[in-house]
Amino acid sequence: MTTSSMTPSLTPPTTRPLQPLLDDAVIALRAPTQVWSGRDGDLGAAPVDGVYHGDVRHVRGLVLECAESAVEYVSVAPESASRVVFGGLLRGADDAQPDPKVRLVRDRRVTDGSLTETWTVASHLTEPARVTLRLRLRPDFTTLHEVKAGLAGPAGATDEPGHDLAVTTAPGTATAASGTRSLTLTADGATVTTAADGEIVASWALDVPARGSAEAAWTLDLHDDALVVRGAGGTWPGRPAGTTDGSRPTLPADADPRLGRWLDTALDDLDALRLTLPDQPGDEFFAAGAPWFFTLFGRDAIWAARLALPVDVRIAASTLRVLARLQGTTHDVGTAQEPGKILHELRAAPLEIPGEGIVLPPLYYGSVDSTPLWVCLLADAWRAGMPDDEVTALLPALRGALTWLVEHGDSDGDGFLDYIDRTGRGLANQGWKDSGDSIQWRDGSLAEGPIALCEVQGYAYEAALAGAEILETLGATAGGATADDPLHPDRLRAWAVDLRTRFAQTYWVETPEGRYPAVALDRHKRPVDTLTSNIGHLLGTGILDAAEEEHVAGLLLGPTMSSGFGIRTMSTDAAGYWPLSYHGGSVWTHDTAIAVHGMHRAGLAGHARRAVDGLLAAAEGFAYRVPELHAGDRATRAGVPTPYPAACRPQAWSAAAAVTCLAVAGARADDVIA
Structure with a gap:
């Protein structure tokens, strides 16, 4: 019997839609806005990745690139429910010594209807350096239900039906819209362009001084007329019943x-999950999840409020x-x-x-x-x-x-x-x-x-x-x-x-x-x-x-x-x-x-x-x-x-x-x- 005849035939992998897996994804949120990414901060590799506002994913792909170097991420730190800081190295822009001297910090912050990232390049080199950073952003406007059902296309797809995407640019800004939904990118100091397939690109040329740092920052504002919920204002400190000083519960x-570590994380998450209805913005409730x-x-x-009663x-x-x-x-x-x-x-x-x-x-x-x-x-x-x-x-x-x-x-x-x-x-x-x-x-x-x-x-x-x-x-x-x-x-x-x-x-x-x-x-x-x-x-x-x-x-x-x-x-x-x-x-x-x-x-x-x-x-x-x-x-x-x-x-x-x-x-x- 020949080797080839002994090789079993492989059944083609299933093509049925599958619900996205979430356990390794990184999230930053402030209801009703949420951002899901990989541990490098980029969006697009996993089916759940995206910038969501309400029941719609507004952005499918979002990538940080450096023209002079690959970005090698070495850390991810969730600072709060709404903020995540990613740390990486730019060894292609570094010298030949073994210790890394050029670092990139990617600081992501989410608020109701908005995503902001600040990119900081820090150098310990003895000479100035020129570093070109680039944001590649792909608008999407796919419903959350399509994503959950595994029906949404991959990042980079250009043939997704029904989104009627329109993209316009102006100096330092770009807007993408589909029906009642839209997003606006504000990227001060950047050159902003758009491709025929709707991808938006923003580029910054940063002059990093010797043993100094330089920054690029951008903001994404999200809008949807069809939203039936709104984010809650202020903060929810989760203070004990009867207190007015904003104190946290005493262990x-x-x-x-x-228990203290869990409680700190939990109260922060509950704060970020607060929502209101448009006609009664003063009455808050917790989004389910x-x-x-x-x-x-x-x-x-009801159960979330009931379990949280001892603090509010x-x-x-x-x-x-x-x-x-x-x-x-x-x-x-x-x-x-x-x-x-x-x-x-x-x-x-x-x-x-x-x-x-x-x-x-x-x-x-x-x-x-x-x-x-x-x-x-x-x-x-x-x-x-x-x-x-x-x-x-x-x-x-x-x-x-x-x-x-x-x-x-x-x-x-x-x-x-x-x-x-x-x-x-x-x-x-x-x-x-x-x-x-x-x-x-x-x-x-x-x-x-x-x-x-x-x-x-x-x-x-x-x-x-x-x-x-x-x-x-x-x-x-x-x-x-x-x-x-x-x-x-x-x-x-x-x-x-x-x-x-x-x-x-x-x-x-x-x-x-x-x-x-x-x-x-x-x-x-x-x-x-x-x-x-x-x-x-x-x-x-x-x-x-x-x-x-x-x-x-x-x-x-x-x-x-x-x-x-x-x-x-x-x-x-x-x-x-x-x-x-x-x-x-x-x-x-x-x-x-x-x-x-x-x-x-x-x-x-x-x-x-x-x-x-x-x-x-x-x-x-x-x-x-x-x-x-x-x-x-x-x-x-x-x-x-x-x-x-x-x-x-x-x-x-x-x-x-x-x-x-x-x-x-x-x-x-x-x-x-x-």
């Missing part, structure tokens, strides 16, 4: 030093107001809107997810948990110091949310809150685990809807009791409820008690892993028996008794659920478990933090601290910018967590988890988080 004297979710998501904004009540209050203004008022199957319902997400245009048959309208209400969570946040914010008059102003929205809870949240009349997509184009799963395969039986088969998630019943129980308390205390000033009102505090409490009783009778299952609440009820009212992290969200809601809470907390910290870097979304004993499954075995930092939050409220301080230890180990492994999720591999397998390579970062609720860990670390054993 306990015996706190793990990793970068790069794909730079907008308002009801569930994400005000953004919780403004988040509540923003969501109340967009609260559902009618029945609309196409948008999943119902009276009193809190939205899922807001976009500038419909969101199409290729290959999945999903098309979401710009204002979409397909979330079963945003509404009870809105009530829970209102109660928590009120107890944490939100002024009574601000809470009173939200009583109509509270009544709407509670009405949805008791009248509209149960689609099939079994007494439990549930969801089902009635369009065939919406989200099949509408809890926080919203991927299509997230609700599984232990054998790996998928549950059929309507789905009644266990944690949503806990949220509903807590919300009904909290709503009753607020209405009883403050409702008289806004027209109190009569005895026959479905929202009379006594009737709400009775509704909650009934829910709690039926939950105890219906949800608990017994499997080889023990006894625990099922993740959900399926369409046939059968408890879906997989052990999942969803049960951690029941802790502290009151729907479990004290013994049940301790039992659930113990399961979550057991070997099948705890990875050592956080709590897995699904038990390793489940047939569907896979450490890199989005919701079927991975670890989500916010998910573990919610369990920590509940453990602490339930008085399970020891359990809470053990869970915090895992999150701190993960934070250290990710250099304290914890991503959206990571692999569920056990910590003993490797010294650092394995990235989920398409995970967003920073993510608001992952960052806010650091505040919850601070609250646990700083509390006495008998303290509880409100």
